[in-house]
Amino acid sequence: MQVLEAQRLRKEFGPLAAVQDVSFTIEQGQVVGLIGPNGAGKTTLLRMLAALLPPTDGTAAIMGMDLCRHPLEIRRRIGYLPDFFNLYNDLTLWECLDFTARAYSVPSDQIPRRIDTVLEYVNLTGKKHDLCRHLSRGMVQRMGLAVLMVHEPDLYLLDEPASGLDPIARINLRNILKRLADEKKTILISSHILHELSEFCTHIAIMDQGRIRYFGSVEQIRELCMPVRILRVRVLGDPQKVPAVLREFPNAAVKDICDTVIRLSVKGGLETAAQLNAFLVGHGVSVAELTEEKKDLEDLFLAISAKENVFS
C-alpha cells in the first residue's frame, strides 16, 4: 500500500530553488532515510510533506490525499518531528500527551492507556508528572516522538531527530527508532549523520542541491554504487593456499589475509557468494565461516559522492 507519493515537488524561496522536481513513493512499512549534506533541501521537503509549507509546484499524496487540498486531514494522519523544537514548557509530560491525544481525537477512554504505553515506549514513565521545561535535550527528543506516537500516525516524518544529542541520548533514540521500524511503521527520516540510519533503514533517498539523486532500497543502491562485495572467509588450515585456488574463480580477488581470515572482493550478488563457497570447499579448502562485510550508509554515501561527484 502506497503511503506517500511525491510528484515533481518544487519549492522556491525567491530566486533560490530549495527543492527541485522531487518525485518518489514510499510503501507501507518502509523506513526511508533521507540523506544529504546541509542545505540539500531535506528540511524543506519534509515541511512540505507535513503540509507546513506550500509547494511552488508539483504535489504529493499522503494516504491518497492531496497535500494541497486536504492539509488538515493529512496533518491528522502524519506525525512530524521538526529539527529544532520544544514542547509546551508549562505542561507536564502527561498533560502534554493528554492534550495532543485530545487534539487528534483519540477516544477519551483510550487516552490514559495510550499515554502510559508511549511513555513506557520512550522510557519516560518516571517523568510523567514533570514539567516539559525540566527535560534534558535527549528527553525532549524522545518526548517529541511520544507526542507523535500517541495518535498512531500512518507516516512518521522525522527531521534530524538525533541532532544535538550526546552519544547516550543518541543510542536511546536509535533504539526507539529501531523498535518503530521493527513494528513496520512507515518512516521518512532525514539525517546527515548516516550511521544513525544504517541500522534500520530499508530504503534511502540521497538528496543534493534540492534534487533526489538516488532512491531505492539499501540493497539496490549498494548494488548500483558498490557492485563489489567484501566477503570474510575464515578457513581451517593454511590460509595462504587460498589465493592460488582463487585464481581459477572469476570475479574474486584477495584483498588481505589476517590470521585465518581472508578478505575477498567479489563481483556479483549472493549467488556468487554461494558459488564461491562451493568452489572453495570443492578445492579442498575447509571453510569455517563465510560472511559479508556490510557497508553502512556512510560508505554508500561516499561511494555515490565519488561516483557522480554530486556533492562537490
Place this chain on the structure above:
Amino acid sequence: MANPLIRRYQYSLLRPEQGWIYGVVYVSLVGLILIVNLLFYARQSVLIQQEPWQPFRSLFFQFTVFQCLLLWVLAPSNTGGVIPNLMLQKAYDFLRLLPLSAVQKIVGIVLGRNLLLLSAAAANFLFFAMFGLLGRISWSMLLQIALLLLSVGLFLCLLSLLLSLRSSPKRGNPFLLFLVLFFTFGLPFFPALIYNTQEARDVSFYFWRIPLLIAVSGVLLYFSVWAFLGNRRWFTYEYESLFSWKGAMLFQLLFLLLLFGFFYPYRQAEQHEKIFIGFCIAGLVPVVLLPTGACRTYEKYLELSRGFPTEKMSVFDLFRRSNPVLSVLIYLIWLGFCLAACRLFALSAAPFLLFAGVVFTFYLVWLGLLELTVVFYNTHSKIILLTGFVIVLYLFLSFILSGLFDWDYLSVFSPLGYLVYVSSRYPGEIPLPPVFPNLFLCTAPIIQIFGRYKWMIDTRKALAKVS
C-alpha cells in the same frame, strides 16, 4: 472541555498551587478598592453633603476602569502573546500541526489563554452591576456599558491574535503596546461614559434612533466578525492574504451599507452636499486599505500561473487575477454605492463623477506603487523602502510646498490634501490639475509591472518545458 486548547490552558493556568495565588491577588485588589472608598467616603461625608447613591456610582466607575484594564489591556495582550511566545519557544509547529479547525484554534486561544482573566471579569461584572444599580444607573444603561466593554475586548483580542499571526516572534507579549493604546484612546472613554450615564445619547441609523453605546458596540462587532474571519483564514491558509477577493468585495459593500446608515438620516439636512461628500470620503478608507489586506504575493502569482494552459498563457491571464484588478473592482463598488447615495441625497451626479475620476488617478498611483512592491519584493526586498518613501513624499510633499509658498491650492496634489480641499468646497469646486501628474506618476510603475508579469509568464513556460 470539548476544545483541547482550552483544556491545555486549564492545565497550565488553573493548577491548584497557583490558582489560589491569583485568587488572593484579585480579592486583595477588590478589598483595596472597597477599603479606600470607605475611608474616603467616611472622611469626605464630614465635609460635603452627598446623596447616598453617589459613592456607589463612584465605585461603579472604578470597577468599570478595572474591567477595562482586564478586558481591553490584559486580555488582548495575553491573546496577542500566544503565537510569538510559541515561536520563541520553537513550539509553534506543534500548534500548526494540530488537526484542529481554525475556529477551534481561535476560540481555544482567546478563551483558553484568558481563562483566569475571564473568571476575574465575571466576578467583576457582579460588582459592576451591584454598584451600578445602587448608584442609580438603569439596567438598560448597565447592559449597554457591559456590551461595549465586551465588544471592545473581543475586537481587541481578535485583532491582536490576527496581527500576531504575521508579526515577528521577537515581539513577544504586546502588553506595553496595549497599555499605551489604553492610555491614549481608552481613557477619553470615561468622561464620555460619565456624561452618557447622566444623559443617555441616541444616534440615527437609517430610520431608527439607537443608543450611542449600542451603535458603537455594533460597529465594533462588525469589525470583530471580520477579524474572526481573518483569523480563520490565516489559521486555515497560512500563506494567503487576509481577504479573498470575494471577502474583500463583501467587506467593502457591507462597510458602505453600515456607514451609510449614519449619513442617511441627514439626506435632507441643510448642508447635505457636505454630508454626502463626507460619506464618500469615509467610504474611501477601505478602498485604499483593502488592496493591502487582499494583496496577492509574487508566490501566489506563480501558483496561479500554474493553472494556466501552457500553450496559450499570456500576460492578460495573470493581469486579470492581479491585485490592481481587485482594487479597481473595490473602487467600482464604492463608485456605484456613492452614485446611488447621490441619488438618495437628490444631488447632481456630475460633480461627484468629476471628483471620483480625479480620485481614481490618485488611486492608480497608489496601486502602481503597491503592485511594484509585490512583483519585485522577492528579488529586491528593499524595494519596500523605496516605495514607502515615495508614498510618504506623495502624501506630504505638496502640503510642505503649499506651506512654503503660502499657497493652499498646491495641497490638492497630495491625495490627503485633495480630499480635505474638496470636502470643504463640494460641489462648487472640483480641482482637475492633479490628474496630469498622477497619470505621469503611474506610467513608469505600470510599464515595470507588465514587464515583470511577462517575465513570470516566460519563466512558467520555461519551467513547463523543463518538466
